Amino acid sequence: MAKKMTKKAASKKTVVKKVSKKPKKVVATPKKTKAAPKKIAPKKAAAKKVTAKKVAPKKAAPTANTQKNLEASLLELIRSTSAVLPDDVQKVILEALEREEKNTTAEYAMNIIKANIELAKKKSQPLCQDTGTVLFYVNHPIGFDQGAFTKLIEKSVVKATEMGYLRQNSVDSLTGENSGMNIGPGHPSIHYHQHNKPTIEVRLMLKGGGCENVGAQYSLPYGPLEAGRDLDGVRKVILDAVHKAQGKGCGPGVLGICIGGDRGAGYIESKEQLLRKLDDKNAVPSLAELESEIVETSNKLGIGPMGFGGKTTLLGCKISALNRLPASFFVSISYMCWAYRRQGVELSGTNEIKKWLY
Amino acid sequence: MKRLTYPFTHEAVRDLKVGDMVLLTGKLFTGRDAVHKRLHEGVKPPVDLNNQIIYHCGPVILQDKATGKYTVTAAGPTTSIREEPYQAEVMKDYGIVGVIGKGGMGAKTLAGCKEYGCVYFHAIGGAAQVLAEKIDSVDAVHWLDLGSPEAIWELSVTDFPVVVTMDAHGNSLHAKVEASSAEELKKALQD
Numbered sequence: 436m437a438k439k440m441t442k443k444a445a446s447k448k449t450v451v452k453k454v455s456k457k458p459k460k461v462v463a464t465p466k467k468t469k470a471a472p473k474k475i476a477p478k479k480a481a482a483k484k485v486t487a488k489k490v491a492p493k494k495a496a497p498t499a500n501t502q503k504n505l506e507a508s509l510l511e512l513i514r515s516t517s518a519v520l521p522d523d524v525q526k527v528i529l530e531a532l533e534r535e536e537k538n539t540t541a542e543y544a545m546n547i548i549k550a551n552i553e554l555a556k557k558k559s560q561p562l563c564q565d566t567g568t569v570l571f572y573v574n575h576p577i578g579f580d581q582g583a584f585t586k587l588i589e590k591s592v593v594k595a596t597e598m599g600y601l602r603q604n605s606v607d608s609l610t611g612e613n614s615g616m617n618i619g620p621g622h623p624s625i626h627y628h629q630h631n632k633p634t635i636e637v638r639l640m641l642k643g644g645g646c647e648n649v650g651a652q653y654s655l656p657y658g659p660l661e662a663g664r665d666l667d668g669v670r671k672v673i674l675d676a677v678h679k680a681q682g683k684g685c686g687p688g689v690l691g692i693c694i695g696g697d698r699g700a701g702y703i704e705s706k707e708q709l710l711r712k713l714d715d716k717n718a719v720p721s722l723a724e725l726e727s728e729i730v731e732t733s734n735k736l737g738i739g740p741m742g743f744g745g746k747t748t749l750l751g752c753k754i755s756a757l758n759r760l761p762a763s764f765f766v767s768i769s770y771m772c773w774a775y776r777r778q779g780v781e782l783s784g785t786n787e788i789k790k791w792l793y
Numbered sequence: 794m795k796r797l798t799y800p801f802t803h804e805a806v807r808d809l810k811v812g813d814m815v816l817l818t819g820k821l822f823t824g825r826d827a828v829h830k831r832l833h834e835g836v837k838p839p840v841d842l843n844n845q846i847i848y849h850c851g852p853v854i855l856q857d858k859a860t861g862k863y864t865v866t867a868a869g870p871t872t873s874i875r876e877e878p879y880q881a882e883v884m885k886d887y888g889i890v891g892v893i894g895k896g897g898m899g900a901k902t903l904a905g906c907k908e909y910g911c912v913y914f915h916a917i918g919g920a921a922q923v924l925a926e927k928i929d930s931v932d933a934v935h936w937l938d939l940g941s942p943e944a945i946w947e948l949s950v951t952d953f954p955v956v957v958t959m960d961a962h963g964n965s966l967h968a969k970v971e972a973s974s975a976e977e978l979k980k981a982l983q984d
Contacts, residue, residue: 611942683896
């Protein structure tokens with residue numbers, strides 16, 4: 436299936452144009468695709484003999500090239516996600532800083548957060564040392580080779596780990612051994628979705644352990660809060676989760692929530708809610724209202740940045756609903772820390788970064 | 794802004810109060826889940842922790858392949874509450890003067906702080922770059938078999954910014970905020 440993609444890409448004239456700009460890369464491709472994809476050395480010598488235009492029309496030629504582009508694009512996506520907070524997140528953080536009272540520990544915390552965001556970007560290094568669960572969300576067209584894509588994602592994750600964009604963060608649950616490469620059962624976590632577009636979109640979220648640990652799943656009715664099977668019950672358990680989290684999830688945070696589903700689907704959907712932009716509006720009016728109310732009420736709890744006490748406890752809340760069984764009513768809550776590292780790219784036909792999604 | 798400078802003493806940390814913003818200069822030893830578990834199992838620490846500070850942190854460390862030298866590229870605090878079962882014991886057995894972490898700790902650690910003259914310093918969670926900038930050098934590493942994030946890294950720091958959220962006099966900002974937010978939650982749930 437990967438071949439289909441590249442054939443398609445090769446048929447577009449843009450490939451030839453791009454290729455002719457970078458003759459060195461292209462010329463190496465015939466050797467690479469047929470024999471040893473890892474050998475890059477012969478490329479300089481070959482570059483002198485063959486011109487780009489002659490090579491490009493051959494069907495197999497762009498395979499290795501687009502593959503190399505994809506590796507570079509994925510590595511850049513990981514670097515950027517780890518080091519640079521998206522604009523929508525930065526905006527709400529600066530607003531939160533303005534709200535805090537001067538000369539308080541809350542303001543102090545927000546100022547350090549602001550300085551950290553700037554420094555990480557400048558130094559191109561991880562915003563937070565816990566580079567978290569590496570969660571990829573890939574939207575792809577029909578006829579896409581997930582297996583081949585997964586291998587390239589893994590390769591990029593290893594490279595990003597070697598370069599220090601990702602911490603060695605994957606531990607064998609039975610032996611306690613750290614693979615040192617962020618690869619292993621469940622790591623990285625990759626979610627594929629087919630869409631009706633010809634493009635590939637790759638979103639990445641790095642979700643640290645501190646905030647993952649304060650996530651919660653409630654089963655309604657929930658006796659201790661008298662929370663029933665309705666939106667008011669949902670509201671009660673969400674606020675309870677915010678209170679229980681205190682500052683442990685590196686607040687001020689953002690909630691992704693799923694009402695309904697089974698236990699597994701609920702948690703997956705709650706994380707996918709965190710792919711929404713902070714300034715979007717929920718298309719379901721009752722959920723839009725609940726989202727605003729949760730933020731407003733949580734901020735009245737006064738937990739504040741880092742749990743120091745203060746005005747901002749939550750920066751946002753995103754909720755969706757899945758159908759449920761008559762017997763089940765789950766509310767699944769994923770808490771995202773202020774270091775809300777998510778980014779995404781749309782790839783070009785030759786797998787270069789065409790557009791940033793956040 | 795207060796300053797606490799190496800060598801640290803129990804007397805100096807007893808002077809600190811909840812809410813104090815402090816700049817630490819001197820030596821820190823990282824130690825998180827696996828280190829605390831191992832100490833709890835009775836293994837003696839590889840360094841003398843008397844009058845030292847333990848930092849709940851799993852840094853991103855790069856090693857120069859040519860020189861073997863380590864550098865810290867990111868080093869924020871990890872959630873401390875996971876060490877709650879062990880922390881007071883470590884205070885008692887090894888004479889530390891404090892711990893740095895995030896999210897605060899519970900009643901057992903607070904009692905330990907009071908009894909053994911320790912404080913809990915809260916660093917800003919997620920601020921890995923600001924905090925890594927305050928690290929001048931990586932002086933040694935111990936128990937690297939636990940994996941890089943879990944090892945004991947001996948760090949020299951200058952003006953490392955923290956907030957005292959649990960002091961040696963039985964006060965905890967975390968207990969206070971938890972109680973006041975519980976009151977607010979009760980009101981919100983009745984609305």
